[in-house]
Structure formats: C-alpha cells, structure tokens
Amino acid sequence: MQYAKANIPTSYGEFNCIVFRDSSYMEHVALVKGTICKKEHVLCRIHSECLTGEVFGSLKCDCKQQLDLALKTISEVGCGVLLYLRQEGRGIGLGNKIKAYALQEGGADTVDANLMLGLPNDTREYGPAAKMLKMLEVSSIVLMTNNPDKVNAMKKANVKVSQRKPHEANVHKEALAYLKIKKEKMGHLLSIK
Numbered sequence: 162m163q164y165a166k167a168n169i170p171t172s173y174g175e176f177n178c179i180v181f182r183d184s185s186y187m188e189h190v191a192l193v194k195g196t197i198c199k200k201e202h203v204l205c206r207i208h209s210e211c212l213t214g215e216v217f218g219s220l221k222c223d224c225k226q227q228l229d230l231a232l233k234t235i236s237e238v239g240c241g242v243l244l245y246l247r248q249e250g251r252g253i254g255l256g257n258k259i260k261a262y263a264l265q266e267g268g269a270d271t272v273d274a275n276l277m278l279g280l281p282n283d284t285r286e287y288g289p290a291a292k293m294l295k296m297l298e299v300s301s302i303v304l305m306t307n308n309p310d311k312v313n314a315m316k317k318a319n320v321k322v323s324q325r326k327p328h329e330a331n332v333h334k335e336a337l338a339y340l341k342i343k344k345e346k347m348g349h350l351l352s353i354k
C-alpha cells in the first residue's frame with residue numbers, strides 16, 4: 162500500500178517519490194514523472210537494488226549506469242515511472258552477494274558463485290512491481306529492460322507490456338565480463354560480443 166509521497170529534485174529534474182510498504186514492512190519505491198494514471202505505453206523501468214554499484218560506485222556491474230539511463234530517458238520524455246525494488250543481489254541479499262563476490266575473486270562467474278553458495282541464481286519477485294503499477298493505475302507500459310524474464314513476469318501478473326525497450330548503458334571495462342555472463346547464461350538480450 163502507498164505509505165508516503167513527496168516531490169524530490171534530482172539531477173534529472175523533479176520526480177514524485179512514492180513509497181509503498183507491504184505487510185512485512187518491506188518498502189519499495191516508485192519515482193514518477195508526469196501523469197501516468199490511466200495512460201497507455203508509459204515508459205517504465207523496474208530496477209533491482211544494488212548498493213555496491215549505486216551507492217559505492219562499484220565497477221563490477223552496470224546497475225548504476227542503468228539506473229541513471231532510466232532516469233535520464235524518463236526525464237527527456239517527460240513522463241514515466243521507475244520502480245525501485247529492494248531485492249539486493251538478485252534477491253539473495255547484500256551479505257550473500259558479497260560472499261558471491263568473494264567467490265568471483267577466485268574465478269567463479271556471477272551465476273556459478275550463487276550456485277556454489279547453494280543459492281538460486283535469481284530469486285527476485287516482480288509481484289510488488291505489478292501491484293505498484295496497478296495502484297498507480299498505469300494502463301500499459303513500455304518496459305526498459307534487456308531481461309526477457311521481467312517482461313514475462315509482468316505479463317504473467319496481468320500487466321500490459323506494449324513494448325520492450327532495450328536498456329543498454331555505457332559501462333566501465335570492469336563490467337564487461339558480467340555483461341557477457343548475463344547474455345550467455347541468463348539470456349539477456351545484449352549486443353555485447
């Protein structure tokens with residue numbers, strides 16, 4: 162349910178920040194630009210938390226660059242929504258992600274590291290995102306993602322996805338190996354060779 166909202170100025174202009182809180186006090190966020198209520202083809206990014214990349218500036222992944230690209234694109238269009246889901250480390254949590262990073266220092270890739278910890282590669286749930294879009298009364302979305310699983314999850318949750326918009330940001334060379342694994346092992350639709 163909607164818990165709080167306020168306008169916040171960002172480097173990409175002003176967004177309406179809406180916090181949704183579920184029954185277990187988990188808080189997800191919608192950053193809204195313009196009027197999206199009862200609108201078709203609303204530009205939408207469903208973004209999963211990455212403290213290491215987005216706050217600490219880790220170069221191991223492309224999360225921060227994708228977050229910035231989403232806000233910039235929405236801002237340029239003047240209308241859209243970014244849903245920020247608190248599911249760090251593809252859902253395994255920060256501590257486990259750092260354990261996985263330790264295994265990656267020893268040569269494991271991002272998928273194998275999770276499996277070596279006895280954890281699934283991706284435990285994310287998109288139900289909260291679908292719920293937020295319904296509460297915001299968005300009629301249909303243009304989803305900015307390279308991950309076909311996200312598109313399928315939205316459709317399964319009865320969210321109308323009118324189009325997938327590729328979401329490839331410029332990344333540091335440190336992140337190239339991560340992107341390759343996303344393409345080769347996770348089926349992300351990326352142009353990297």
Ligand SMILES: Nc1nc2c(ncn2[C@@H]2O[C@H](COP(=O)(O)OP(=O)(O)OP(=O)(O)O)[C@@H](O)[C@H]2O)c(=O)[nH]1
Pocket residue numbers: 207208209210211212222223224227248249250251252253258261262271275305306307308311328343349
């Ligand atoms: N377990 C784990 N999680 C990671 C790692 N690197 C980034 N993440 C998490 O991955 C999530 C982002 O998922 P990605 O697979 O990069 O991208 P996506 O959201 O599935 O797809 P896009 O919509 O195309 O961005 C965030 O929650 C990050 O914290 C890693 O090496 N291990």
